[in-house]
Amino acid sequence: MTSPDQTLLDATTAARLFKALGDPIRVELVGLVRRTEGQEACFCDLADQFDMPQSSLSHHLKILVRAGVLSRERRGTWSWYRIDNAAIDTLAAVLAPGGPLRDASACCG
Amino acid sequence: MTSPDQTLLDATTAARLFKALGDPIRVELVGLVRRTEGQEACFCDLADQFDMPQSSLSHHLKILVRAGVLSRERRGTWSWYRIDNAAIDTLAAVLAPGGPLRDASACCG
DNA sequence: CACTTGGATTGACAAATGTCGATACAGGCG
DNA sequence: CGCCTGTATCGACATTTGTCAATCCAAGTG
Incomplete structure (x- = not known):
């Protein structure tokens, strides 16, 4: 009847992270960083990969x-x-x- | 300079799914369905778990x-x-x- | 200090989202 | 067929989001 107590906290955390990844550009951004040596990339490198204003990119990075x-x-x-x-x-x-979110009897057995 | 070609498609798909999970209520909803016998739940059961109008719940389910x-x-x-x-x-x-989005040298070695 | 460059912040605006009450529709049941 | 019950859709509204141009700030260079 009332909203779930204990699990809601985890759901909030998960939702916050999911939401941040809920945009194709941001998924790309994280993927680019991941594929970079040492999982570290500077803004300038990322900016080269996207055909969009620098301010927009900065905005997406801030959200992440x-x-x-x-x-x-x-x-x-x-x-x-x-x-x-x-x-x-x-x-x-x-x-x-x-x-x-995933039943134990999944793909792997 | 131009937006990435091949990977963008996957990023769009992933982002669409991430976005759908980008709300605590929807994370809870999926979790509830998952924990239900046979990973299947009817609206009425779900509605009992949330203190919100039926129309809102229906809306979130529609998004999912x-x-x-x-x-x-x-x-x-x-x-x-x-x-x-x-x-x-x-x-x-x-x-x-x-x-x-995850380096191979992760938690598991 | 003046100038340049990398990048963050701001402001404006359209579009999408979440929330709710009201209404519509679909499937039993009398 | 008329009525109830379960659920989806609609309409209105406030909030958030994505986008861009413009501006600001910080660090390096002359």
């Missing part, structure tokens, strides 16, 4: 950082982005067989 | 169905929802170590 999917580090003139693996792990766990 | 996360089947008077495991698998694969 705010959600905890990426972290930003300013090194001299350039901004470097890297993946927060804990966040990805959280989502992977949610979707894994036996996790909150 | 439209995105392909759930499927709806009308059986007599009641609507039954079940998880589309292919969709969950798609996202799990995206987040898995070695997947598009």
Whole structure:
């Protein structure tokens, strides 16, 4: 009748991360960072891959950082982005067989 | 400079699914269906778990169905929802170590 | 200090989203 | 057929989101 208590907290966390990835550009961004040496990429490298204004890209990156999917580090003139693996792990766990959203009798047995 | 070609399609698909899960209520909904016997639940059961108007719940379920996360089947008077495991698998694969968003040298070695 | 460059922030605006009450529709049942 | 019950859809509204141009700030260079 009332909204679920304990699980709602996890659902909120998961939803926040899912939401951050709920845009093709942001999925691409995370994928690009992941494919970069050391899972770290600077803004300038990312900007080369997208045909869009610099401000838009910065905006999407900010959303990913705010959600905890990426972290930003300013090194001299350039901004470097890297993946927060804990966040990805959280989502992977949610979707894994036996996790909150996936029955244990999944693909793998 | 131009937007990535091949991967963009996958990113769009993934983003569509992520977006559908980008709300705590919808995460809860999928979790509830998952925990139900046979991964199938009727609207009435789900409605008991949430303190919100029936129309809102129906709206969220529609979003999940439209995105392909759930499927709806009308059986007599009641609507039954079940998880589309292919969709969950798609996202799990995206987040898995070695997947598009996760470095291979992840948690598991 | 003046200038340039990388990148973040702001402002404006259209479009999408979440929420709710009201209404419509579909399937039993009298 | 008329009525109830379960669920979907509609209409209105406030909030959020994505996009772009413009501006601002920080760091390096002359």
